[in-house]
Amino acid sequence: MVVFRNFLYFLIVFGVFSSCQQKNSEMEVQGEVREDSLRSYTKTLADDQFLGRMPFTEGETITVNYLVDRMKAFGLEPGNGDSYIQRVPLVDIKGSPDPMVKIECKNDQLDWTLGEDFVAYSEQEVEEIALEDSEFIFCGYGVVAPEYDWNDFEGLDLSGKTIVVVVNDPGLYSGDSTFFKGPSMTYYGRWTYKYEEAARQGAAGVLIVHDTEMAGYPWTVVRNSWTSSQQGLQKSNKGADKAKVQGWITTSAAESLFTLAGQDFQTLKEQARQPGFEAVPLDARWSISIRNQMTYNESQNVIARIPGEEGNQENLIFTAHWDHFGIATPVNGDSIYNGAVDNATGVAALMEIGRTYVATGFKPKRSIIFLFVTAEEQGLLGSAYYAEHPLYPPSSTVANLNLDALDAIGAMSDVTMIGYGHSTFDEILQEEAKRQDRYIVPDQDPEKGYFFRSDHFNFAKIGIPALYAKGSYESREHGVQYAEQKSNEYTNNHYHQPSDEYHDSMNFDGIVEDVQLYYNIGWRIATGELTPEWKPESEFSR
């Protein structure tokens, strides 16, 4: 109230009251998203009947039909010519590794059990993959970063060898924000990077040592994600450039391997983050075989639009991934990975934003695209495909607004921004958050690399300013600790597990506010009032 009165005073004093008021009423955001809609879409998408929304399965057909049907019913136009579908050619690889592998050194040996000690898979589209007597070598973080004068592979010949690397990057515990990015994870910290670099170095195998804190999720997430089948975009070389075997081991498996080889894992791990670290060959080897079963198929992105003014080529794209893990390893007798929070909430958000824009009769200047992408859980594949085959030119796409896994833990005082500092979305979000009596904070867990873990990353990579934000730091009612406790509870007990289910007892107050926030920002971008820009210091501004 006080703010409002001061604002009026300001307007009167400067004599701009009437003209400004008129302008505001033209531009003013209209329409409010509804909690009951958001709940009902989330509940539907997370229903057992949707079979965990796994690409290539009946769950995909049900989900895609539902989304297309709703888009039509809400009055949104098809986003791909006269179709609501963008086909995404994928390959599904179902790998069956040896359930038990032997690690041998000169006069001793140990066994690793699949799922308990290790997971392994191969992205090579070959039916039989095998490593025989492959020597282990510890390569620290597995990073080559010339800008930090860092190379964990200096002078190594890795052919036939299996490299063991730790997750994250050397900056994590350095306390120096200019060394890599200190606690903020750089792309060098992501598992996808570790595999890419291992392949470039010619390693036959690569094993990442899991650590809950450094990875940002517990071992069960690794196990559940990597013992089901894996999907990728179809490649002309059939994945021949990849390392033969990729995988993860637990910290305790690493410790016993290093001990067997007469080394101490914790000591070497510590040394690995010192500049000048050199890889340490381990006097141990393993053999493993994986049988791969390939299915070539097409999955689907769902795309709908609200057209802008005639002749205006510009657009903005809302994204949320519709997919989850389908039916997989049972946990407590439940095998359907419903993905209520992840990401039925985000899909529901896009549906409700689209429905409300149309229902309020919004006539935007720029087109508004709603893109429900597939196979995010398999490595952001649907959005990667869109970025490689955009249906709207990236040069006229002014923004991407992405929503993923909204917390159902009540109204939040904050808006946490993943990837703060890259674009003028910083200021745009700050202003919009203020209207909701909220404040913005940068990602509180930058070491977990969330910036690289959702679909907006693929839009940022092709130069489109991208927003990914949600309340998660401070509960309006119960404060910071409560929010932290609740979000840990979700990460540890439900994230990527069959128990990520919809319950009527879920508190949607925060979700409603987050969705309204996106609605408002989308509105202002669509009218042309706002246009986000990269900041020159961002690596994406190039």
Ligand SMILES: [Zn+2]
């Ligand atoms: Zn997920």
